[in-house]
Amino acid sequence: MNPPRALLFDVFGTVVDWRGSLVREGRALAARRGLDVDWPAFADAWRAGYRPAMDRVRSGAQPWMTIDQLHRGILEELLARFGIHELSEAERNELNRAWHRLRPWPDAVRGLKRLKTKFIIATLSNGNMSLLTEMAKHAGLPWDCILSAELFRCYKPDPQTYLGACALLGTGPDETLMVAAHEEDLAAARGNGLRTAFVRRPRELGRPSGYNLPRDNAFDVVADDFNHLAEQLGA
Amino acid sequence: MNPPRALLFDVFGTVVDWRGSLVREGRALAARRGLDVDWPAFADAWRAGYRPAMDRVRSGAQPWMTIDQLHRGILEELLARFGIHELSEAERNELNRAWHRLRPWPDAVRGLKRLKTKFIIATLSNGNMSLLTEMAKHAGLPWDCILSAELFRCYKPDPQTYLGACALLGTGPDETLMVAAHEEDLAAARGNGLRTAFVRRPRELGRPSGYNLPRDNAFDVVADDFNHLAEQLGA
Numbered sequence: 001m002n003p004p005r006a007l008l009f010d011v012f013g014t015v016v017d018w019r020g021s022l023v024r025e026g027r028a029l030a031a032r033r034g035l036d037v038d039w040p041a042f043a044d045a046w047r048a049g050y051r052p053a054m055d056r057v058r059s060g061a062q063p064w065m066t067i068d069q070l071h072r073g074i075l076e077e078l079l080a081r082f083g084i085h086e087l088s089e090a091e092r093n094e095l096n097r098a099w100h101r102l103r104p105w106p107d108a109v110r111g112l113k114r115l116k117t118k119f120i121i122a123t124l125s126n127g128n129m130s131l132l133t134e135m136a137k138h139a140g141l142p143w144d145c146i147l148s149a150e151l152f153r154c155y156k157p158d159p160q161t162y163l164g165a166c167a168l169l170g171t172g173p174d175e176t177l178m179v180a181a182h183e184e185d186l187a188a189a190r191g192n193g194l195r196t197a198f199v200r201r202p203r204e205l206g207r208p209s210g211y212n213l214p215r216d217n218a219f220d221v222v223a224d225d226f227n228h229l230a231e232q233l234g235a
Numbered sequence: 236m237n238p239p240r241a242l243l244f245d246v247f248g249t250v251v252d253w254r255g256s257l258v259r260e261g262r263a264l265a266a267r268r269g270l271d272v273d274w275p276a277f278a279d280a281w282r283a284g285y286r287p288a289m290d291r292v293r294s295g296a297q298p299w300m301t302i303d304q305l306h307r308g309i310l311e312e313l314l315a316r317f318g319i320h321e322l323s324e325a326e327r328n329e330l331n332r333a334w335h336r337l338r339p340w341p342d343a344v345r346g347l348k349r350l351k352t353k354f355i356i357a358t359l360s361n362g363n364m365s366l367l368t369e370m371a372k373h374a375g376l377p378w379d380c381i382l383s384a385e386l387f388r389c390y391k392p393d394p395q396t397y398l399g400a401c402a403l404l405g406t407g408p409d410e411t412l413m414v415a416a417h418e419e420d421l422a423a424a425r426g427n428g429l430r431t432a433f434v435r436r437p438r439e440l441g442r443p444s445g446y447n448l449p450r451d452n453a454f455d456v457v458a459d460d461f462n463h464l465a466e467q468l469g470a
Contacts, residue, residue, distance in 0.1 A: 068405075120368060130405030133355060133380040145368040145381050150403070168385070170303075170365030 111226020157188030346461020392423030
């Protein structure tokens, strides 16, 4: 393939370990407040709630809401379901902001720094701009530019997100490589003319699983982590 | 004043020396192609053309165009006016991209790095996203986030640019400090509830002039450069 000019990164699961980070935040909160909660189950339920909540926005059943707002709504349901009644409004908001403090996979920062020497590196996430900006600051993610579905008021995998990101960066779709650990995201990017790189994140769900194994060979690059991606792209 | 959470920076003239940079690029091009051009006059005319071109967009007389597109149109007129007929289409595009390679004022990178340790630092420029992204990469500007009038499809000093930037960063206007070397920009920011910092850039027009002297005392901070700004903000 011709070298790309810009790399767009999915973030949740691809750059950061949302599950491990939420479990750690939850356990720290539980220790402070004397709670007894199954945090892995809580984290999985929080993430599982995101898709149906986003689909209500995508279908138009609900007006535009950011991921912060969607997460906050799901959190309220989960606190009730898990029997957590002790938290104040301020504590609930603080817990919701755990998504702004997600930690990168161990290879992510170094791999991104390598890739940044050769390419424009930007996010293309359904996370809102403030979430992604604070996450980058907290985790030291060296983005050239932060782009979010929020800018287009529609969520991936809508075409406008991929094409809108290319337009803002001034790169043609065929000069732009979408990097993700999820097939659906990459299939949509490819359908809009972008190049694709699949990164294996077998521990995204906390245990090795088939979830992150690509089922087809249609990706331009398949990498074990961001350093492996950098290596294959000559960075 | 209460400490702000985020700082928004005007870019042309405030962070980068557009005039000195364009003159240097023009002279290098002239040396390569054997041209004889008054580059300071050329740079001034290019910048002077930006405001009326932008106003045609702001008034609705012209549909949305990015600064890259506006600069390209003005460049065409200037090449004719200055009698420069030798340049190919590729050379014209390359010259237009000189705006992506503007150099920062000597204090800018260090001052921004200091400010970044304490605040979210973002651009709020009329320059388009790809221009600002490439400029940051080229000049080593350590933005947490790049925001542009392009995201709102209206130009400063329209209220939507200031309020839209605050909304994307998740900071209230009164938690957000607009930093600029131009009174009009700051007056509009203040009119929308933002805090303001005036930075003196007396050589923006190439000679010390009254152009960058504030006429009122309504700014929250007045600074001689970004290090002086950092000092006053405790960063």
